Amino acid sequence: MRRPGARYGAARRFSGEHGVTEQDFFEEGALVAVQTTQPLDRALDYKAPEGGCFRGAFVEVPLGPRKVPGVVWGPGRGDYDRAKIRPVNRVLDVAPMRREMADFLERAGEYTLTPLHAMLRLAMRAPGLSDPPSMRKVFRLGEGEPDRQTEARKRVIEVLQDYGGLAFTLKELSEMAGVTSSVVKGLAKQGVVREEDTPRDMPFPRLDPDYAKRDLTEDQAVAAAAMRAGIEAGRYGTTLLRGVTGSGKTEVYLEAVADTLRKGRQALVLLPEIALTAEFLTRVEARFGTKPAEWHSGVTMTERRRIWKMVGQGGAELVIGARSALFLPFRDLGLIVVDEEHDTSYKQEDGVLYNARDMAVLRASICEAQVVLASATPSLESWANAEAGKYQRLELTSRFGEAVLPEMRAIDMRAEEVPRGRWVSPTLQREVSERIEKGEQSLLFINRRGYAPVTICRACGEKINCDQCDATMVEHRFLKRLVCHQCGETKPIPEACPACGKEDTLAPVGPGVERLAEEAAALWPEARLAVLSSDLFASARALKEGINAIAAGGADIIIGTQLVAKGHNFPLLTLVGVIDADLGLQGSDLRAAERTFQLMRQVAGRAGRSERKGLALLQTFQPEHPVIRSIMAGDEEGFWSAEARERQAAGVPPYGRMAGIILSSPDVQQVFDLGNALARQDGPLRAVGAQVYGPAPAPIARIRGRHRVRLLVKADKGVRLQPALAEWVGQFRLKGDIRLAVDIDPQSFY
Numbered sequence: 152m153r154r155p156g157a158r159y160g161a162a163r164r165f166s167g168e169h170g171v172t173e174q175d176f177f178e179e180g181a182l183v184a185v186q187t188t189q190p191l192d193r194a195l196d197y198k199a200p201e202g203g204c205f206r207g208a209f210v211e212v213p214l215g216p217r218k219v220p221g222v223v224w225g226p227g228r229g230d231y232d233r234a235k236i237r238p239v240n241r242v243l244d245v246a247p248m249r250r251e252m253a254d255f256l257e258r259a260g261e262y263t264l265t266p267l268h269a270m271l272r273l274a275m276r277a278p279g280l281s282d283p284p285s286m287r288k289v290f291r292l293g294e295g296e297p298d299r300q301t302e303a304r305k306r307v308i309e310v311l312q313d314y315g316g317l318a319f320t321l322k323e324l325s326e327m328a329g330v331t332s333s334v335v336k337g338l339a340k341q342g343v344v345r346e347e348d349t350p351r352d353m354p355f356p357r358l359d360p361d362y363a364k365r366d367l368t369e370d371q372a373v374a375a376a377a378m379r380a381g382i383e384a385g386r387y388g389t390t391l392l393r394g395v396t397g398s399g400k401t402e403v404y405l406e407a408v409a410d411t412l413r414k415g416r417q418a419l420v421l422l423p424e425i426a427l428t429a430e431f432l433t434r435v436e437a438r439f440g441t442k443p444a445e446w447h448s449g450v451t452m453t454e455r456r457r458i459w460k461m462v463g464q465g466g467a468e469l470v471i472g473a474r475s476a477l478f479l480p481f482r483d484l485g486l487i488v489v490d491e492e493h494d495t496s497y498k499q500e501d502g503v504l505y506n507a508r509d510m511a512v513l514r515a516s517i518c519e520a521q522v523v524l525a526s527a528t529p530s531l532e533s534w535a536n537a538e539a540g541k542y543q544r545l546e547l548t549s550r551f552g553e554a555v556l557p558e559m560r561a562i563d564m565r566a567e568e569v570p571r572g573r574w575v576s577p578t579l580q581r582e583v584s585e586r587i588e589k590g591e592q593s594l595l596f597i598n599r600r601g602y603a604p605v606t607i608c609r610a611c612g613e614k615i616n617c618d619q620c621d622a623t624m625v626e627h628r629f630l631k632r633l634v635c636h637q638c639g640e641t642k643p644i645p646e647a648c649p650a651c652g653k654e655d656t657l658a659p660v661g662p663g664v665e666r667l668a669e670e671a672a673a674l675w676p677e678a679r680l681a682v683l684s685s686d687l688f689a690s691a692r693a694l695k696e697g698i699n700a701i702a703a704g705g706a707d708i709i710i711g712t713q714l715v716a717k718g719h720n721f722p723l724l725t726l727v728g729v730i731d732a733d734l735g736l737q738g739s740d741l742r743a744a745e746r747t748f749q750l751m752r753q754v755a756g757r758a759g760r761s762e763r764k765g766l767a768l769l770q771t772f773q774p775e776h777p778v779i780r781s782i783m784a785g786d787e788e789g790f791w792s793a794e795a796r797e798r799q800a801a802g803v804p805p806y807g808r809m810a811g812i813i814l815s816s817p818d819v820q821q822v823f824d825l826g827n828a829l830a831r832q833d834g835p836l837r838a839v840g841a842q843v844y845g846p847a848p849a850p851i852a853r854i855r856g857r858h859r860v861r862l863l864v865k866a867d868k869g870v871r872l873q874p875a876l877a878e879w880v881g882q883f884r885l886k887g888d889i890r891l892a893v894d895i896d897p898q899s900f901y
């Protein structure tokens with residue numbers, strides 16, 4: 152057995168590998184600074200352990216009575232009594248952190264104003280990193296014939312012959328051969344089957360870039376070639392890959408993945424939604440012959456540890472993941488794809504507030520990698536960066552094959568007769584009925600989960616609010632409960648009004664996806680309905696199965712929330728009806744127009760993905776609204792230019808800088824006092840020409856019992872805002888249970 156840490160600890164032979172050099176070696180007893188994941192404001196000094204250690208080594212150090220993990224960040228500062236400095240306990244058996252990763256964490260931390268210990272925690276999100284290397288037994292084909300041949304024994308040998316040189320665990324092998332484990336053990340005793348020890352964390356099978364190459368269309372080939380140049384050169388560059396849904400963006404960036412693998416570098420594909428990964432993995436397998444590593448919250452702990460380790464050792468070539476995959480310790484990352492780059496879920500909204508799209512660009516620029524931002528409806532940020540020449544812009548203009556973009560039409564709801572408590576207009580109803588007759592699918596889209604957004608008492612007008620939050624409870628009939636969409640609190644639907652005590656007076660107001668389903672069932676009693684809302688499925692797998700069944704024709708009408716807008720393929724779908732196209736325009740969010748435009752285009756793009764032509768109908772009370780009109784006209788460039796002009800005039804992102812400050816406390820006076828003090832002592836901000844607005848109660852003024860106050864900081868584009876922000880908030884000590892979060896480039900303002 153190897154000594155724990157033997158591989159990455161003392162051995163000088165590791166010089167040169169993992170980006171560490173001779174200068175980065177610390178002899179036993181030398182002072183090293185160890186950055187831990189503990190909430191301290193600096194790295195601490197320790198003595199290098201027996202045998203020495205490298206910069207970047209993952210180590211375990213004593214901290215008070217505890218042992219904590221950390222990373223050797225550099226030479227010690229030497230400003231602490233040497234006699235009291237303790238040695239590093241041990242070096243962990245994982246590849247050391249590369250310099251570029253350390254740089255990335257430091258710079259991402261500076262950008263988001265996050266302390267290094269919190270950044271390091273993001274980079275160590277795998278369990279069991281400090282466990283000694285564990286082994287497991289596997290079985291492969293040995294030599295000779297068994298003393299006595301039986302049916303069962305024959306099957307074991309056949310399985311091993313079928314799979315060439317591969318080895319399997321006892322469980323795998325006996326299951327595959329359909330025998331009990333004693334059969335395998337019996338063969339092992341005779342040497343016909345060989346028993347071996349291998350490390351538990353196995354490398355991933357290699358992907359074959361030439362396994363199933365596609366013939367690309369002309370503009371797909373042009374786009375792939377344009378990206379190849381940067382990959383070949385092994386340098387940093389960002390490409391905005393724009394094309395309508397179905398134009399083949401995925402095909403094109405899989406080519407970039409293939410080129411990256413041919414260069415011997417690793418690739419990372421970020422997806423906005425876990426539910427999309429299963430479909431995507433199948434696609435990768437069809438293209439490269441085997442499945443890649445998959446990283447997100449639904450992956451088991453052992454698999455997480457395996458991926459984390461293998462990525463660092465080069466035993467995983469391609470990772471498909473959620474935004475946190477950006478913090479995996481890639482050995483040689485050559486490409487990052489951010490699919491649906493405009494998607495708001497790339498912004499982490501609690502803990503460390505970072506935008507994975509922007510951090511992907513930062514990481515790539517540090518490790519000389521290429522970034523591909525793919526979208527049918529890019530964010531204005533990326534659009535502006537392409538306009539400014541910072542990003543290369545590639546366009547896929549037509550849909551693959553016969554399909555064409557759906558026709559878009561507005562339904563003017565002012566001219567429609569819709570009964571109270573109903574939301575489907577007669578025009579939309581007719582179109583859906585026609586589709587049902589033709590055996591085609593329709594999608595009714597409403598971006599609201601649950602049955603009704605508000606429950607109101609008809610007698611006294613009381614709205615049922617969450618006790619913890621300043622938000623109405625949403626009725627979920629499926630769960631038979633009221634749910635707070637802010638904190639997740641639920642309670643049974645009361646029989647009597649909690650305010651006036653009258654019974655049977657509570658009534659739902661407004662539509663949600665469940666209520667729309669009820670209406671559809673009444674309008675089309677013969678039709679097969681499918682409701683797609685994230686909260687109606689127990690797991691990503693169940694959702695995936697539901698989606699597959701629908702795609703295969705298992706429903707006539709799909710009723711869905713935002714979930715359906717994201718990348719699923721429904722070949723029989725030819726009609727999309729948007730129940731309330733105005734919904735997103737009501738907010739005061741600076742991106743309201745952009746979001747509505749993107750969402751409506753994405754949803755409409757679900758129709759007519761194969762040979763049949765699609766139609767998208769948008770119900771609206773304001774068909775003359777500029778955003779609704781540009782959606783109808785399909786004039787994307789026009790929309791972006793107009794939106795860019797407005798933001799430029801207002802000096803807001805991407806043409807100005809913004810930061811949100813969110814203060815929260817159970818004590819309302821305390822948050823306002825601190826908010827006012829921040830607004831008064833704005834010297835550090837004024838010094839760089841930045842302005843502060845507020846404090847104001849946040850739109851959701853209370854969440855989970857904490858009162859919330861916001862301030863907004865605005866500055867010119869060129870200003871280095873972070874140091875000024877740090878100095879500004881650094882003037883205050885946070886007392887009691889008050890929390891202060893700084894949100895750089897805020898995406899949501901709730």
Ligand code: ADP
Nearest residue numbers: 365366367368395396397398399400401402551
């Ligand atoms: P997007 O990512 O832009 O939505 P996809 O890459 O998913 O588009 O392509 C849409 C569909 O067309 C997929 O089923 C894909 O396999 C198919 N497709 C696109 N380009 C090609 C091609 N060059 N050869 C074969 N099939 C293609």
Ligand code: ZN
Nearest residue numbers: 617620635638
């Ligand atoms: Zn709540």
